Amino acid sequence: MSKCASGQYIISLLEGFAPKKMAVEGDPIGLQVGSLNKPIKKVMIALDVLESVVDEAIEGKVDLIIAHHPLLYRPLKKIDISTSKGKVIEKLIKNDITVYAAHTNLDVTRLGVNEWLADQLQLMSTEVLSTTYEDQLVKLSVFVPRTHEEQVRLAIGNAGAGHIGNYSHCSFSSDGTGTFTPLEGTSPFIGKKGRLEKVEEVKIESIMPQSLQKAVVSAMRKAHPYEEVAFDLYPLLNKGEELGIGKIGKLPEEMNLQEFVDHVKNAFGISSLRVIKGKKSMIRKVAVVGGDGNKYIYPALHKGADVLVTGDIYYHNAHDAQEEGLTIVDAGHHIEQIMKRKLKELLEQKIDANKYETEVVESNIITDPFTFM
Numbered sequence: 001m002s003k004c005a006s007g008q009y010i011i012s013l014l015e016g017f018a019p020k021k022m023a024v025e026g027d028p029i030g031l032q033v034g035s036l037n038k039p040i041k042k043v044m045i046a047l048d049v050l051e052s053v054v055d056e057a058i059e060g061k062v063d064l065i066i067a068h069h070p071l072l073y074r075p076l077k078k079i080d081i082s083t084s085k086g087k088v089i090e091k092l093i094k095n096d097i098t099v100y101a102a103h104t105n106l107d108v109t110r111l112g113v114n115e116w117l118a119d120q121l122q123l124m125s126t127e128v129l130s131t132t133y134e135d136q137l138v139k140l141s142v143f144v145p146r147t148h149e150e151q152v153r154l155a156i157g158n159a160g161a162g163h164i165g166n167y168s169h170c171s172f173s174s175d176g177t178g179t180f181t182p183l184e185g186t187s188p189f190i191g192k193k194g195r196l197e198k199v200e201e202v203k204i205e206s207i208m209p210q211s212l213q214k215a216v217v218s219a220m221r222k223a224h225p226y227e228e229v230a231f232d233l234y235p236l237l238n239k240g241e242e243l244g245i246g247k248i249g250k251l252p253e254e255m256n257l258q259e260f261v262d263h264v265k266n267a268f269g270i271s272s273l274r275v276i277k278g279k280k281s282m283i284r285k286v287a288v289v290g291g292d293g294n295k296y297i298y299p300a301l302h303k304g305a306d307v308l309v310t311g312d313i314y315y316h317n318a319h320d321a322q323e324e325g326l327t328i329v330d331a332g333h334h335i336e337q338i339m340k341r342k343l344k345e346l347l348e349q350k351i352d353a354n355k356y357e358t359e360v361v362e363s364n365i366i367t368d369p370f371t372f373m
């Protein structure tokens with residue numbers, strides 16, 4: 001029987017790929033208003049939680065808004081409902097709408113906002129622009145009866161274990177004998193209560209980033225035939241994947257600046273943008289940072305970018321970039337709205353796979369405050 005997922009469950013799916021610990025220090029991510037302890041019929045993905053977005057959520061009978069930009073960024077001293085922020089909070093609480101923010105954790109994670117932006121620009125062989133987080137590696141070894149070896153190996157591989165370079169499903173197996181005595185209250189898959197059993201088993205070993213540990217262990221348990229699964233997790237000293245803010249990669253082919261500007265406009269569906277002209281006449285290597293890119297001018301230069309695509313560039317920083325010869329395409333902070341569709345698709349897939357009826361929609365309100373006149 002299918003049913004609605006709870007708020008906690010939906011957020012556990014989200015944090016499965018964008019864990020809170022990946023957020024930049026001090027970023028107020030997570031639950032912002034309301035409660036996750038309730039069934040969720042409808043989730044809405046939004047870039048910003050403005051009053052118009054809350055009205056849209058009320059109209060659409062939404063139970064949970066997952067937003068990229070935190071509604072409450074600086075601490076509030078009071079909730080005065082004659083102010084716009086106070087009114088937004090009042091409307092959310094009166095209509096039992098929960099707000100959860102996935103901000104820099106969704107920027108930093110492997111498959112997050114910056115990767116989606118890079119994808120939209122068709123960048124290839126992308127790398128992290130500025131490292132903020134190093135994912136730890138973990139080794140899993142699990143003991144499986146031979147009959148279920150393939151099933152378990154496939155399940156952990158599909159959940160992301162054993163991904164090394166351009167290879168997936170990497171693992172090592174060794175044969176052995178497992179022993180156990182089923183005690184009172186058990187219903188063993190093999191053997192009888194009170195009798196020592198010997199079973200031919202296989203030990204499967206594989207590695208994974210710690211951020212995938214929960215998903216891999218849960219997939220392993222589902223595929224494993226035993227009530228009590230014997231497995232070990234070891235933290236490793238091998239270097240894990242570096243994650244962080246922004247991406248840098250190459251265009252499929254070189255473009256001149258005008259061609260590149262048209263390419264950016266097409267990619268993000270925008271009609272105008274600001275350009276700070278640097279020295280390079282042809283563009284191949286592109287850095288992209290969603291949101292405020294002021295701090296990423298020098299990382300982009302150091303990594304050899306021909307252009308930085310970002311938003312919110314200040315006048316004096318624009319001068320600095322220009323003096324250094326770096327071209328900046330300020331496409332606006334609002335290009336991050338791509339996260340509405342991408343996160344909706346990702347969550348929907350996970351909710352459907354777990355056979356819940358919760359509906360995921362994206363906010364249709366354009367929250368870009370800027371108009372070119």
Ligand SMILES: [Zn+2]
Binds near residue numbers: 069291292336
């Ligand atoms: Zn942003």
